[in-house]
Amino acid sequence: MVVGLDNGGTCNNATVLDATGQFLVNNLVENPSRVLDGPESAVESLAQAFTSILELTSTPRSLVRAVGLDTPGPASAHGVISSKGATNFNQVSWHGFDIRGALETRLGLPVIYNNDANAAALYAHHRHFGAAAAEHSSVAAIVGTGLGGGVVQDGKVIRGAAGMAGELGHVQIPLHGVLDDGQPVPKCNCGFEGDVESIASLTGIKNNLLPYWLTRFPDHPLAGEPLGKAAKLLRGLGEKEDPLAMAVFTQQAKAIGKLFTIAANFTDPAAYFLGGGVVEAAPHFRQWFLNTVRESTELRDEQAKAATFALVADLDMAGARGAAVAALDAVVTAAR
Numbered sequence: 001m002v003v004g005l006d007n008g009g010t011c012n013n014a015t016v017l018d019a020t021g022q023f024l025v026n027n028l029v030e031n032p033s034r035v036l037d038g039p040e041s042a043v044e045s046l047a048q049a050f051t052s053i054l055e056l057t058s059t060p061r062s063l064v065r066a067v068g069l070d071t072p073g074p075a076s077a078h079g080v081i082s083s084k085g086a087t088n089f090n091q092v093s094w095h096g097f098d099i100r101g102a103l104e105t106r107l108g109l110p111v112i113y114n115n116d117a118n119a120a121a122l123y124a125h126h127r128h129f130g131a132a133a134a135e136h137s138s139v140a141a142i143v144g145t146g147l148g149g150g151v152v153q154d155g156k157v158i159r160g161a162a163g164m165a166g167e168l169g170h171v172q173i174p175l176h177g178v179l180d181d182g183q184p185v186p187k188c189n190c191g192f193e194g195d196v197e198s199i200a201s202l203t204g205i206k207n208n209l210l211p212y213w214l215t216r217f218p219d220h221p222l223a224g225e226p227l228g229k230a231a232k233l234l235r236g237l238g239e240k241e242d243p244l245a246m247a248v249f250t251q252q253a254k255a256i257g258k259l260f261t262i263a264a265n266f267t268d269p270a271a272y273f274l275g276g277g278v279v280e281a282a283p284h285f286r287q288w289f290l291n292t293v294r295e296s297t298e299l300r301d302e303q304a305k306a307a308t309f310a311l312v313a314d315l316d317m318a319g320a321r322g323a324a325v326a327a328l329d330a331v332v333t334a335a336r
């Protein structure tokens with residue numbers, strides 16, 4: 001057995017995975033993450049989540065071989081929080097903190113770390129390919145406040161030398177065919193211009209797309225709302241085919257298509273996964289969005305025949321489940 005722990009800004013989510021690949025938990029099991037109280041409280045909360053999920057599933061602790069942990073980044077490949085801190089980890093005591101090592105010491109079990117987007121990508125891959133996961137490759141783009149992602153090769157997440165592989169949001173894309181004539185080049189918080197996140201994220205809508213499109217639809221009802229609130233209202237309007245909302249989401253889908261075109265020429269994956277808020281939208285809207293991404297991804301005929309486009313399911317549980325998949329894989333690999 002392995003346990004998966006997903007650490008978020010307010011809650012931890014936990015799951016248990018057995019050696020046959022079955023999850024023993026079918027719903028969200030959460031406890032407060034206490035990350036804002038600092039590392040000590042947060043590690044203690046993760047330990048509580050671990051104990052609670054074993055009790056809930058009647059799993060004896062002696063059967064647990066490893067724990068998978070995921071947190072939001074930026075962090076190293078082995079779970080050292082960035083020396084500059086991070087959104088959820090802005091207290092000085094978090095800067096450069098080894099959350100993986102601290103949890104390993106606290107639990108006395110091996111802890112395998114992934115960032116949350118990589119964990120979600122890994123879960124999407126394993127859910128889609130099942131027993132054949134190790135024979136396939138995939139790429140996942142998850143649209144949220146930012147644009148998270150992951151690249152999976154032969155069933156394993158590509159981590160990179162510094163743990164920064166799969167930062168798909170910060171891949172710069174050709175903007176021709178994405179932006180309107182005269183539209184300013186979108187800027188990202190990372191300092192880049194015209195990367196995927198500057199367009200395909202909630203932050204990109206608020207900072208770049210909405211300010212521009214409101215100049216084209218000056219009488220739109222959203223013109224009277226603060227940008228942050230208006231950005232969040234946009235998906236509901238997209239479901240009703242509001243022209244401004246459709247213009248914004250079309251640009252997002254095209255940007256992701258450009259990203260997937262780069263992926264096609266880079267790792268030529270067997271599957272392209274799309275996740276995030278759009279997956280929770282009305283079925284007709286999310287299907288339209290996925291179709292637009294697919295149409296904007298330029299594949300060679302051979303690739304188009306070999307590739308699948310799919311939505312990432314169970315996104316709220318994907319972090320904990322992906323973390324558990326990584327832990328099980330580490331246990332199996334170590335046993336060989």
Ligand SMILES: [Zn+2]
Nearest residue numbers: 170188190195
């Ligand atoms: Zn960026």
